[in-house]
Amino acid sequence: MLSIYNENEWLYPDTEVNKNTHAHLHTAQNAYIGFQCILDPQEKFKLCHIQMNWEVEQPIETEVFYLESITVDENTDLEFMTTLDYERCKTFVTRQAPFKVYDCLIPWEKVESYEKRIPLYIQFKVGEGTVGEVRGILKLFIEDESKQQKIVEIVIKLQVYDKRLPEQKDQKLGMMNFFCYDNIIKNHGVTLNSKAYWALYRLYVRRQLEMHCTHIMLPYAKSIRNEKNEVVDFDFTEVIKAGEIALEEGAPFIVGACIAHWGEWNDKGYYLLWEPSIAAESLEGYYQLKKYFCKWQSIVDEKGWNRRIMQSLADEPQVYNALSYRAIASVFRKCVPGVNIIEAVETFNLGGGIDIWVPKQDTYEKHREKFQEIQDAGEQMWYYTCAFPAGKIMNRSMDLPLLVSRYILWMVFYYGLSGFLHWGFNYYIGEDLYHEACCPHKGKKLPAGDAHIIYPGEKDVYRSMRYIAQRAGAQDYELFKALPCIQQEQVRRWMQKLCPSFKVYNTEVEQFESIRKLILES
CATH class of the missing domain: 2.60.40.10 (Immunoglobulins)
Structure with a gap:
């Protein structure tokens, strides 16, 4: 029974x-x-x-x-x-x-x-x-x-x-999961800015913090237009509210949302999210970015958030659009000095434009020597996972062994990194995530669960087994980092028997538990 x-x-x-x-x-x-x-x-x-x-x-x-x-x-x-x-x-x-x-x-x-x-x-x-x-x-x-x-x-x-296990304020691991604000409305049937909306948002923040997220992604400000449909200002009301709640709940950092994106993977430039017809590196792009960032700086100063704020600018800069990204970063540095830039990256040729580098797992292993040079120069290095590449590589997909979702955080320690990012905390965009775990995307489907690691409930936010595994991996990381250096090297040697790379891993639960027990006893 x-x-x-x-x-x-x-x-x-x-x-x-x-x-x-x-x-x-x-x-x-x-x-x-x-x-x-x-x-x-x-x-x-x-x-x-x-x-x-x-x-x-x-x-x-x-x-x-x-x-x-x-x-x-x-x-x-x-x-x-x-x-x-x-x-x-x-x-x-x-x-x-x-x-x-x-x-x-x-x-x-x-x-x-x-x-x-x-x-x-x-x-x-x-x-x-x-x-x-x-x-x-x-x-x-x-x-x-x-x-x-x-x-x-x-x-x-x-x-x-x-x-x-140390308290959250003392933990060593950095973690961020991108958050979709529109899905609070879509998945829970509440009205934007209502009491119910912000109560649910607060619950989503708590779920992120419980999973050891240290960086909470904010929404980006809404554009204000004149009668000619020209952007004349930006409304940060929702951004401020989201930031206040996240900090009230104990988030170590809040992160300003991306303000630009590429159209296709190999485009040479970025466009502004609120005006896709404007190239971010153009003169008009400069004026609008300056307007946005200067207002953001005044809010950060007024709220006293300078030591608690970071910024993402334009997701996944790569070799094709590196110059465009650098242009955006230079405007940000001018308008918001002293705030670190954190970004998922696909190239190492962005020096000066990034403070916390987050290469994808396969990109990191492919160019590990280059990223190690950046790390040796004193800059932080995380890594991230997403739908690409697929195959036998560590990710949070629901048809991969569950233990892989835990190993994802072990690899942060194994490679001497300091954080992990995944884009899909609650980004499911299909009609029924309980019966179609693969989220539709540009005529194809994302691997099962790639877009979400939680489930919406009635006035609630449900965890997943992958959430539990990732949280456990974050706990493991903190325990590993608390060990003396000699013992940390011993832990890495034990790890080589379980997960020596992102594509090579042992999912025998008994063997995993025996090595985990050795680490706890070390």
Whole structure:
């Protein structure tokens, strides 16, 4: 009736029961840890109550989530986007699409009815002061359609090591996930700037911070036009509100949104987002950029945000448009001095235009020596993932092994980097992300889950198993960085057995857990 599973492996509606009723977990203090389980009573039951009893009272929070299945409608392709040709991708994906996988976590009390199987994720937040082996029993009270109750007991053995995850203000890892403000309206049915809108935004910020995001992306200001449709000013009202909420919630940094973009990948220039007909490097582009940035500078000064603000300018500068990007950066440097520029980049030829470099994972490995030179010159180096390249390369896709979503943060440490970026926190643009995980994009489809790592609920924002994995990887990074240098090198040697590159990784959960335990004990 009861089966326990590791939190680093995918569960499916047809996952075989293993009859394991004990959960053995290893963690540090001030950290999250959890496991998955399936109740299989062979008839319809409802979970009506939970009760966690520790042998000795502990500062440990317990949460139980129902695992909602998501349809992966296409597989990640060998090189780009997705495919229904399984032969092209069968060596690196978990299953042939279409298939259902348990990815969405819904608080158990919000689920009114279940299928005959009840898949759950049990999460613990281990507080400070808990050390050593902690034992307890989790009781799940379920009832059938005739209101008859049964109690399912799960034996918990939790080994808490004498290591403490630092508070967010002290963490070493930088992280940013791009945020789509329009999707608050689309996915929750609220009105822009309403009380409900900003309450949901605050919740989205909390979800980002829980996942260890340190940089919260703001919206860009709306243009104000005269009767001739000419841009005469910019309205930063929503930008200010979003920034205030993010900082109130404890975000270390807020990031001004991109203000320009390229039309095609190999274009030589950028256009202004509020006026695509104007080239960013043109004289008119200069005037408008100066107007935008000077007003932004006055707001930053007025709010006292100078030490808490960074800026993205134009996404993914590359060899084709490097000169155009430098022109935008020079205007920004002139109008907003002292604020660091953070950018996802596709080239290393942007010196002076970037402060925090974020090359894509394959771009970084291809030009690692060049990026290392930049890093040695004292500039920060992160990395990012997105839909391209596809194939067997680390990403957060739902048809790749779940453990890969955790390794993504291990690679930040392995390569001596300081941060991670992904573009898709909530950027899903399809009609039904619960039944079509592959987001439509320019006539093709993005790999399953590439555009989002959370799910919209009624007045709520649901986590995903990939979210849990990425959060766990961020926790791991902080623990690695807390070790002395000699031990950090030992950790990298252990990592070579699991994930020596973005394209080579071992997804055997038992081997992963054995090495993770060695690291916790080191």
